[in-house]
Amino acid sequence: MQFITNMLVVLSLLLISCDNKEESIEKHVLSIKILPEEGGSVEVLEEASGIPIVDLTSIPEGENIQLKAIPEDNYQFVGWTDGVESSITSVAFVMTEDLTVSALFRKDSGTPVEVYGQLGIEGGQLVDESKVQVQLRGMSLFWSQWMSKYWNQQVIDWLAIDWESSIVRASMGVDANGGFLSNQEEKVKVETVVDAAIDKGIYVIIDWHSHHAEDYPQEAVSFFSEMAKKYGQYPNVIYEVYNEPLDVSWSQTIKPYAEEVIQTIRAKDPDNLILVGTPNWSQDVDDVIGNTIQGTNIAYVFHFYASDSWHYQSLFTKANSAIEAGIPLFVTEWGVSEANGGGDFNRTWTQEWIQFMDKNKLSWCNWAIADKEETSAALKPSANINGNWGSSELSESGSYIRNVLRAHKGYSNPK
Numbered sequence: 295m296q297f298i299t300n301m302l303v304v305l306s307l308l309l310i311s312c313d314n315k316e317e318s319i320e321k322h323v324l325s326i327k328i329l330p331e332e333g334g335s336v337e338v339l340e341e342a343s344g345i346p347i348v349d350l351t352s353i354p355e356g357e358n359i360q361l362k363a364i365p366e367d368n369y370q371f372v373g374w375t376d377g378v379e380s381s382i383t384s385v386a387f388v389m390t391e392d393l394t395v396s397a398l399f400r401k402d403s404g405t406p407v408e409v410y411g412q413l414g415i416e417g418g419q420l421v422d423e424s425k426v427q428v429q430l431r432g433m434s435l436f437w438s439q440w441m442s443k444y445w446n447q448q449v450i451d452w453l454a455i456d457w458e459s460s461i462v463r464a465s466m467g468v469d470a471n472g473g474f475l476s477n478q479e480e481k482v483k484v485e486t487v488v489d490a491a492i493d494k495g496i497y498v499i500i501d502w503h504s505h506h507a508e509d510y511p512q513e514a515v516s517f518f519s520e521m522a523k524k525y526g527q528y529p530n531v532i533y534e535v536y537n538e539p540l541d542v543s544w545s546q547t548i549k550p551y552a553e554e555v556i557q558t559i560r561a562k563d564p565d566n567l568i569l570v571g572t573p574n575w576s577q578d579v580d581d582v583i584g585n586t587i588q589g590t591n592i593a594y595v596f597h598f599y600a601s602d603s604w605h606y607q608s609l610f611t612k613a614n615s616a617i618e619a620g621i622p623l624f625v626t627e628w629g630v631s632e633a634n635g636g637g638d639f640n641r642t643w644t645q646e647w648i649q650f651m652d653k654n655k656l657s658w659c660n661w662a663i664a665d666k667e668e669t670s671a672a673l674k675p676s677a678n679i680n681g682n683w684g685s686s687e688l689s690e691s692g693s694y695i696r697n698v699l700r701a702h703k704g705y706s707n708p709k
């Protein structure tokens with residue numbers, strides 16, 4: 295009897311301890327996000343058995359999990375992020391904590407805007423709607439008041455289709471002779487280009503092409519407020535609120551100006567990219583380190599001219615320090631020439647600059663669609679005002695840049 299009682303005590307103790315053990319196994323929550331909100335789905339399996347796990351809110355500590363990403367038709371899987379970093383469709387891991395995992399999908403063909411969608415800045419980098427890094431390449435138009443013959447839909451179509459530009463830049467002259475301040479009609483030229491870019495599914499920069507924007511902030515505020523109201527819902531549109539400040543202070547002059555303009559843009563458009571010029575012709579991007587502008591999707595303008603020996607000697611360093619400090623840069627303008635738009639076309643240096651931008655995935659627009667007789671102009675004098683340019687109409691710079699752009703298939707297959 296004593297023996298049986300003892301056994302019962304032992305048994306019940308065992309049961310209690312089993313119970314306790316059962317209760318003491320921690321449970322974890324697995325949240326799965328699909329980015330953008332469509333494009334595929336994710337299967338969650340027990341790794342060993344391959345059986346689907348139905349309740350993702352209570353997964354035992356130590357469970358071996360397998361995730362499988364399944365793209366829908368016309369989408370590709372691009373990777374996992376947040377809790378798991380991988381680009382392989384199927385990943386396995388052990389559940390040791392509550393975890394959020396995002397699966398990234400992206401359209402596998404279409405116009406640049408169909409594929410990349412809404413742009414953003416994350417972790418100092420330009421990313422697409424799926425939060426994957428993206429590099430856009432294209433052409434800058436020349437000052438609106440001096441080269442408006444090329445500011446038309448046919449030219450934008452040609453740049454998208456034949457040049458494979460995924461982006462164009464509308465450089466609206468502001469204070470220089472005949473610019474927006476003296477002729478508000480310049481705005482209509484911008485709208486023509488923006489409408490054409492939206493039609494074609496490429497990105498477009500609305501550039502306040504000025505060297506003195508801090509002298510008339512109210513004009514910029516009302517211009518960009520109008521543009522944001524009109525175009526804010528289109529992911530195509532990017533605002534460049536200041537092309538190139540001169541030798542003025544980042545913190546005392548440019549930043550306060552930009553903050554004022556950004557505030558009015560954000561009142562109408564919560565998310566499209568905003569680009570801000572930096573001191574000394576948008577060269578001193580390192581001045582922004584430790585002094586960035588608060589807000590979302592803001593990047594900083596970096597300009598260089600590839601055959602300029604001063605730029606070659608000093609600007610890699612400046613750009614590198616900014617990049618290392620996590621400052622997102624956008625090359626809204628660069629030329630193959632020297633800084634004045636003319637002079638040499640040094641192919642070796644140009645190649646190095648292009649490699650630099652590729653390595654750091656810096657998006658760029660090349661200066662410029664113009665038929666002026668200067669090294670940086672892409673067209674020869676009197677090139678067709680409706681695009682459709684044959685090789686005899688392209689300058690050395692134009693045919694070189696066209697080849698670079700076509701090698702990346704920015705329009706027909708933007709991956």
Ligand code: IDC
Nearest residue numbers: 537538575597599627633634635666668670
């Ligand atoms: C240049 C043009 C040139 C024109 C000049 C007027 O190439 O034909 O006479 O503007 O100021 C920039 C400017 C851009 C310049 C370009 C080349 O943003 O407007 O265009 N450049 O000098 N910054 C550095 C170089």
